Amino acid sequence: MSSVQKSFENLTSSVSEFKNEYKLHYPNDPMSETWSVRDVLCHLTYWHRYYLKNLTAESKGSSFIMPKKQLYLMNREGVEKMRQYPDTKLLSMLTYANKRLGEISLGGKVKQMTYWEGRKPYSLLEFLEIVNRHINAHTRGIKRKRKK
Secondary structure (H helix, E strand, O other): OOHHHHHHHHHHHHHHHHHHHHOOOOOOOEOOOOOEHHHHHHHHHHHHHHHHHHHHHHHOOOOOOOOOOOHHHHHHHHHHHHOOOOHHHHHHHHHHHHHHHHHHHHOOOOOEEOOOOOOOOEEHHHHHHHHHHHHHHHHHHHHHHHHO
16 A cells, blocks of 8 residues: 555545544534634545645646635634535535545546645655544544533
8 A cells, every 4th residue: 555545545434534524513602702612624624625626626737726825814714714614515525525635536637736826846755644633633623522
């Protein structure tokens, strides 16, 4: 098994773990002063879809047009954009985006990924590991809220 394949399997497990943890909460459970548990789902779904658009462009040999916004604005706008969807739709969008990320990652055409303009490109393995850590961090955060 390749390192990329193993990393994608880890990512898929992390997505599943997040979804399972999410289902143990009321969507409006607060995570912070501004975000609920549902907003975290919106956030992760938004970014997973963003990564998919980027990797899809890379796999076709074109460049993804990256927004020229600060990260905190992308986070806020992404959550606001995704709030219109019901939980079931968000969960299916997250699952679908993850499935497609795997197909593209394992397809062999993409070797690196630049996910933000002006930043260094990451190897595909590094990119998958970064996304995995991001999802795990949010999963740990909502687990802590449940245990309080």
